[in-house]
Amino acid sequence: MGTISYRIAASLVGLGLLLATACAPSAAPSPTVAPPAPTKAAAPATTPQASAATTAAPSAGAGADWQAQWDKVLAAAKQEGTVVVSGSTGTLYRDAATAFEQAYPGIKVQFTGIKGSDLTPKIEAERQGGQYLWDVYTGGWTTINQDFLPNGIVDPLKPALILPEVTDTSKWLNGMQGAWMDPDGKYAFGFGAYTEPTIYVNRSLVPESQLNNHDQLLDPQWKGKIVSADPRKAGAQNEGSSWLLKLKGQDWLTKFYGQLTMVSDERSAIEALVRGNYPLMMDVSPPSYEEFVQQGLTKDVQGLNPESPEGSLLVSGALNVALFNKAPHPNAAIVYINWLLSKQGQDAFVKATNVSSRRLDAIPGDPFYTPKPGVQYGDAGISSMPYKEKAITIAKQVFK
Amino acid sequence: MASLSLPLPRRRFKFGLNDAGHWSLLALLMVLVVWPVVLIVLNSFQMARPGQAAVYSLDAWRQALSDPALLNAVRNTVTLVAAKEGIAFPVAILIAWVLARTDLPGSQWLEFLFWIGFFLPALPVTLGWILLLHPQYGLLNQLVSMLPFMGKSTFNIYSFWGIVWVHLASVTIAIKVMLLTPAFRNMDASLEEASRVAGASTFGTLARIVLPVMTPVLSVTLLLSIIYSLQAFEIELVLGLPIHFYVFSTEIYNLIHQEQPLYAAATALSTIILGMMVPLIVMQRWATGKRRYTTVTSQFKGHQIQLRKWKLPVFLLVLASALVITAVPLAFIVLGTFMKLFGFFNLADAWTTAHWSSVLSDPIFVSSVWNTVIVAGGTALGAMALFTIISYVVVRTRFAARGALDFTSWLPSTLPGIILGLGLLWLFLGTPVLRPMYGTVFILIVATVVGSMPLGVQIIKANLSQLGFELEEAARISGGSWWSMFRHVMLPLIMPTLLLVGTVSFISASKNVSSVALIATSATSPLALLQMNLMADGSYESAAVVGVMVVALTTGVALIARIFGLRVGIAR
Numbered sequence: 022m023g024t025i026s027y028r029i030a031a032s033l034v035g036l037g038l039l040l041a042t043a044c045a046p047s048a049a050p051s052p053t054v055a056p057p058a059p060t061k062a063a064a065p066a067t068t069p070q071a072s073a074a075t076t077a078a079p080s081a082g083a084g085a086d087w088q089a090q091w092d093k094v095l096a097a098a099k100q101e102g103t104v105v106v107s108g109s110t111g112t113l114y115r116d117a118a119t120a121f122e123q124a125y126p127g128i129k130v131q132f133t134g135i136k137g138s139d140l141t142p143k144i145e146a147e148r149q150g151g152q153y154l155w156d157v158y159t160g161g162w163t164t165i166n167q168d169f170l171p172n173g174i175v176d177p178l179k180p181a182l183i184l185p186e187v188t189d190t191s192k193w194l195n196g197m198q199g200a201w202m203d204p205d206g207k208y209a210f211g212f213g214a215y216t217e218p219t220i221y222v223n224r225s226l227v228p229e230s231q232l233n234n235h236d237q238l239l240d241p242q243w244k245g246k247i248v249s250a251d252p253r254k255a256g257a258q259n260e261g262s263s264w265l266l267k268l269k270g271q272d273w274l275t276k277f278y279g280q281l282t283m284v285s286d287e288r289s290a291i292e293a294l295v296r297g298n299y300p301l302m303m304d305v306s307p308p309s310y311e312e313f314v315q316q317g318l319t320k321d322v323q324g325l326n327p328e329s330p331e332g333s334l335l336v337s338g339a340l341n342v343a344l345f346n347k348a349p350h351p352n353a354a355i356v357y358i359n360w361l362l363s364k365q366g367q368d369a370f371v372k373a374t375n376v377s378s379r380r381l382d383a384i385p386g387d388p389f390y391t392p393k394p395g396v397q398y399g400d401a402g403i404s405s406m407p408y409k410e411k412a413i414t415i416a417k418q419v420f421k
Numbered sequence: 422m423a424s425l426s427l428p429l430p431r432r433r434f435k436f437g438l439n440d441a442g443h444w445s446l447l448a449l450l451m452v453l454v455v456w457p458v459v460l461i462v463l464n465s466f467q468m469a470r471p472g473q474a475a476v477y478s479l480d481a482w483r484q485a486l487s488d489p490a491l492l493n494a495v496r497n498t499v500t501l502v503a504a505k506e507g508i509a510f511p512v513a514i515l516i517a518w519v520l521a522r523t524d525l526p527g528s529q530w531l532e533f534l535f536w537i538g539f540f541l542p543a544l545p546v547t548l549g550w551i552l553l554l555h556p557q558y559g560l561l562n563q564l565v566s567m568l569p570f571m572g573k574s575t576f577n578i579y580s581f582w583g584i585v586w587v588h589l590a591s592v593t594i595a596i597k598v599m600l601l602t603p604a605f606r607n608m609d610a611s612l613e614e615a616s617r618v619a620g621a622s623t624f625g626t627l628a629r630i631v632l633p634v635m636t637p638v639l640s641v642t643l644l645l646s647i648i649y650s651l652q653a654f655e656i657e658l659v660l661g662l663p664i665h666f667y668v669f670s671t672e673i674y675n676l677i678h679q680e681q682p683l684y685a686a687a688t689a690l691s692t693i694i695l696g697m698m699v700p701l702i703v704m705q706r707w708a709t710g711k712r713r714y715t716t717v718t719s720q721f722k723g724h725q726i727q728l729r730k731w732k733l734p735v736f737l738l739v740l741a742s743a744l745v746i747t748a749v750p751l752a753f754i755v756l757g758t759f760m761k762l763f764g765f766f767n768l769a770d771a772w773t774t775a776h777w778s779s780v781l782s783d784p785i786f787v788s789s790v791w792n793t794v795i796v797a798g799g800t801a802l803g804a805m806a807l808f809t810i811i812s813y814v815v816v817r818t819r820f821a822a823r824g825a826l827d828f829t830s831w832l833p834s835t836l837p838g839i840i841l842g843l844g845l846l847w848l849f850l851g852t853p854v855l856r857p858m859y860g861t862v863f864i865l866i867v868a869t870v871v872g873s874m875p876l877g878v879q880i881i882k883a884n885l886s887q888l889g890f891e892l893e894e895a896a897r898i899s900g901g902s903w904w905s906m907f908r909h910v911m912l913p914l915i916m917p918t919l920l921l922v923g924t925v926s927f928i929s930a931s932k933n934v935s936s937v938a939l940i941a942t943s944a945t946s947p948l949a950l951l952q953m954n955l956m957a958d959g960s961y962e963s964a965a966v967v968g969v970m971v972v973a974l975t976t977g978v979a980l981i982a983r984i985f986g987l988r989v990g991i992a993r
Contacts, residue, residue, distance in 0.1 A: 110954035111957070112955070112958070112960070115785070131943055131944070132943060133942065133943040134954050136957065138678050138679060138682040139938055141682065142682065142684055142843060142846070143846065143939050146843075146850050146851075147859075149850065150849075150851055150856055150859070151856075152850060152859065154860070253679075254675075254678065282663055284662060285659050286957075296557070298557050308958070308959070309958075309959040312959065313762070316761055316762055316768055317768075317769075318762075318765070318768075420665065421490045
């Protein structure tokens with residue numbers, strides 16, 4: 022009864038054991054499990070601190086100095102051959118990050134899209150086990166401030182900025198000092214600068230005469246008519262609500278939350294808006310919104326009172342960068358960061374995400390998100406940090 | 422004739438491994454299962470960040486238990502599980518019995534359809550049902566509203582019963598049919614014949630003979646269903662949030678997926694679930710440990726009950742159930758891959774192959790496929806070997822600590838996948854000998870084997886419980902060694918079950934996201950993680966493409982296993 026079948030089964034088991042043995046290393050090109058020993062070529066300039074000792078001043082006036090430093094770092098980076106980058110989930114962030122390989126063919130980008138809430142325990146556990154596996158962080162600045170800085174996981178970024186086009190403050194919206202997203206102004210650099218409405222309105226359902234300012238949102242007629250991704254979590258909706266908290270106060274925000282209908286994610290919220298199930302929607306991030314824009318589903322959707330103080334925010338979103346300390350490829354990390362903040366790098370990110378860069382000479386993003394001259398936008402930078410936490414606390418009390 | 426009430430024999434079988442082997446097996450499980458659980462429980466009391474001196478307190482427990490939503494979540498969880506299992510369990514028993522014990526035409530392939538239902542990923546299935554049952558734009562609602570006297574929103578998926586329906590129409594019934602059908606098939610027909618000769622009706626025989634004999638597998642199936650129900654969160658997250666319907670698992674999910682994840686509080690809540698599950702596991706072992714449930718003996722007789730005039734209606738009913746669970750969601754998942762925007766039928770040019778081109782040409786996709794094949798294949802083979810050894814030691818030997826072995830095999834089911842993954846992360850990074858394996862596919866295989874352990878061990882245990890000892894005795898008396906007996910007698914009998922376990926483990930590993938999310942790297946990332954990232958990105962259509970590839974991969978493997986399994990084991 023099954024003699025032949027048994028032999029086939031035994032062969033499969035044996036094959037499987039061989040396969041399992043062969044499986045012990047990873048299938049794809051091996052990840053860096055332990056920090057590689059620095060090469061001799063890397064010795065001349067291996068750390069951002071060493072770079073800081075010799076790099077040009079931020080105004081980059083000393084031409085030969087920065088060039089010599091850059092050449093050493095670049096040569097060492099090519100020896101290292103890899104830079105390990107963490108970023109937001111999604112192919113567009115990966116596409117943007119890996120555009121670096123075209124500019125520097127000798128250095129491969131090992132990109133991992135991972136949420137901040139997943140990255141933090143991973144990095145903490147790895148470091149506790151003596152594993153230092155990451156070079157560069159790109160993502161939201163909240164993770165940098167709340168998780169990385171208190172645990173000494175990141176190094177100052179400023180000393181790693183070498184290229185003159187990166188350190189030239191005139192190239193950045195509101196100067197370089199406006200781009201730092203940490204209290205000390207040297208760890209987290211926000212290279213994105215785009216606007217988001219705090220409230221989206223489907224004008225085919227709600228004419229301007231019926232709703233034209235944020236205070237009207239508390240009217241009973243809007244109860245259950247404002248859809249939002251979960252306001253108890255970080256995200257664009259939290260940026261919008263934290264700004265409204267700052268301007269309007271806790272009582273107002275509490276009442277406002279009572280008007281909301283929660284959905285699980287931004288995509289569900291946007292669908293609900295464009296289908297006409299809900300006429301109003303809380304702030305969402307541009308990459309989620311963009312797909313619907315491309316299908317022509319948002320032509321009737323506008324920001325509510327976009328040029329008022331409450332109307333729009335200037336955000337960096339997930340477009341911030343930090344440098345992990347004890348990076349396994351320190352020189353490649355420096356080269357990557359300088360490329361990222363150069364015009365070439367910023368063009369790659371704008372092309373992928375379609376939102377504006379903080380660099381004034383980068384290609385423009387979608388006009389819907391591009392800051393307009395003369396408009397005072399809400400500040401979703403580091404000064405908004407306490408309001409973000411408070412807004413989440415209020416949301417948790419309202420949405421029990 | 423098999424006995425239902427004789428005491429366990431006092432014989433002692435030589436297993437082929439000596440006691441050192443048994444204790445080594447237990448030690449292995451202690452390292453891979455118990456130690457991560459201990460780390461999780463300990464860390465629920467540890468408040469200091471890594472690199473700082475440890476600080477132990479009850480703050481995380483206070484935080485978890487003082488959440489005002491917790492009591493509501495517990496109440497919702499209990500009512501949801503009761504509603505789901507109250508409906509799914511008897512329905513699944515009937516379907517499994519019909520498939521295994523009657524002359525229903527096409528039963529083999531109907532059974533396979535229920536397997537496919539188990540393979541389908543939960544989130545895309547939920548989205549598919551939303552398209553049908555959304556109160557405003559659901560297609561079914563639009564159709565029904567055309568009927569006279571019917572309202573606009575007859576069905577509302579955003580409701581308690583909407584959540585129950587999606588569970589029933591996805592995994593809940595399918596997995597029970599998968600587990601119960603082979604066990605029903607292994608039942609000796611002489612028991613049923615004796616019952617009918619004594620004057621009992623078909624349903625009387627089912628209720629008074631078949632179900633009691635099937636007690637081990639029924640109790641295990643029910644217990645596993647309850648445990649997995651407690652961990653399910655995707656359907657509740659999507660459908661429950663708009664109506665403020667929260668369950669235990671979504672509370673844990675929310676604690677973890679915050680900007681500053683509260684792992685200590687999440688592990689505290691998970692420990693509470695573990696504490697709640699332990700009495701159930703103990704009760705199940707006590708209830709099934711005192712009696713024998715042998716159904717496969719040297720006089721085994723298979724038999725099919727004739728349905729006669731009931732053949733067509735029963736066939737149509739089972740077919741309809743299978744199609745609702747498989748064809749409907751699968752159709753919408755496949756449809757979604759060709760839509761420019763999932764669910765938007767009214768766009769000017771709604772259809773595209775761009776998502777397929779984009780996914781298939783992505784280099785990450787290719788490496789993810791390869792990683793999935795290796796991880797899932799390694800899991801299947803590892804599970805078949807390891808779970809067989811564990812089950813045999815528990816059921817067929819007198820090893821002093823077999824109770825501990827059995828209990829340990831249940832433990833992974835009591836923790837949410839993400840928490841288990843966290844425990845394994847700490848285990849591998851905190852143990853110097855294991856540290857070099859971090860970043861390889863091996864650690865993913867370990868995680869998915871551990872995750873599959875409760876289900877796999879219980880399936881094989883239930884099967885082994887049905888085999889009479891006289892089969893082994895006869896082989897030994899004839900002069901065969903233990904290994905010869907296992908190869909020539911036991912293995913053919915349990916081969917269909919092993920293939921089922923291997924297939925289920927392969928599928929679980931292919932779909933597993935939660936327990937691998939923290940331990941995978943970009944080089945070892947499987948398809949399920951790629952799908953999750955695409956969903957998080959809002960790229961539902963590309964995620965559906967990956968989902969279809971996962972289903973195709975797992976269906977192909979299941980088909981091969983099924984065809985292979987039909988040629989071995991007990992013939993119908």
